[in-house]
Amino acid sequence: MNSSTVQRRTLAATVLVAVLALTACGDGDPPSPSPTTPGAATTSATFNAADVAFATDMIPHHRQATAMADHAAGRAGSASVRQLAARIRAAQDPEIRTMSAWLADRGKPVPSAGPTAGHGDGHAGTPGMVSDADMARMMASGGPALDRLFLTLMITHHEGAITMAKEELAGGSDPGARQLAGRIIDAQTAEIATMKRMLATG
Template structure:
C-alpha cells in the first residue's frame, strides 16, 4: 500500500509539473508565441513598416519643425513607436514568420503596398525638403492621415486577431493615435 501511494504521489507531482509548464505560454508576454492567426501576423507585418515610416517622419521634425509643440509631438511619436516595432518583431520571430525589413529614407518603398495612411516616396521627399511653418503644416497633415491608417489597421486586428498581446497592442495604438490626431488637429488650427 505504501508503494502504491508513493507511485500515486509521484504521478500527481509529474502531472502538476506538466500542467504548470503548459500554462506558462498563456500568461503575459509569453502568450505572443502561444496562439495567433493570420490577422495577427498581418497586423504585425504591416504595422512595423507603418511605424517605421512614422518614426522616419518624426525624426525629420527635430531639424525641420518651427514650433516646440510639433517637435515635442514628434519626439513622443518616435518614443512610443520605436519600442512597439521591437515588440512586434519579437512576436513575428516567435511565430516563425518573416519580419519586414525597413530602413532609413529611400530604403523603404513608401506606400507601395496599399497600407492605409502610408506616404509615397514623393511625399516623404517633399516633407524632408520643407522646413519651418510649411514643414509643420505638412507634417501635421501627413501624420494625421498616417495615424488614421494605423487606427484602421488596429481596429481590424481587434476584430479579427486571436493573440491577446497583439489585440492589446492594437487597442493601445488606437487609443494613443486617436488622442494624437486630436492634438494635431488642434495644432493645425493654431
C-alpha cells in the same frame, strides 16, 4: 470442517471482497485523458493570420512614421510640433521592436529595415502610408512649412494605423497583439486630436 478449511475460505472471501471494492472504485473514477478527449493536454497556437498580417503591415507603417517624426523633431519651426514628433518617435520605436520580436518568436518573417523602410510606394495597400513623392516633399521642408505638412500627413498616417488596429481587434486572436492594437488606437486617436488643434491654431 477442519480449521484449515475455514481459514482458506475466509481468506478467499476476504480477497474477493477486496477485488470487488477496488473494481467499484475504479468504475467511479473519470477516465484518464487521451489525446482525443477534451481534457487532454494540447498545444494550440494562440495567434492567427490576422495577427501576423497586423504585425507585418504595422512594422513598415511605424517605420515610416518614425522617419517622418525624426525629421520633424529636428527641423520643424514650432517647438510644439518638434515635441510632438519626438513623442511619436519615442512611442513607436519600442512598438516596432515588440512586433518584430513577436513575429520572430513565431517563426514569421520580419519586414526588412533597409534603406527603403520608410518609403510608402511599396506599401500602397496599407492604410495611411505616405507616398514617396509626399515623403520627399516633407523631407525637403523645414520651419513653418514643415509644421503644416508634417501635421497633415501624420493625421492621415495615424488614421490608417487606427484602421489597421481596428481590423486586428475584429479578426485577431493573440492577446498581446490585440492589446497592442488597443493601445495604438487610444494613443493615436489622442494625437490626431492634438494635431488637428495645432493645425487650427497654427
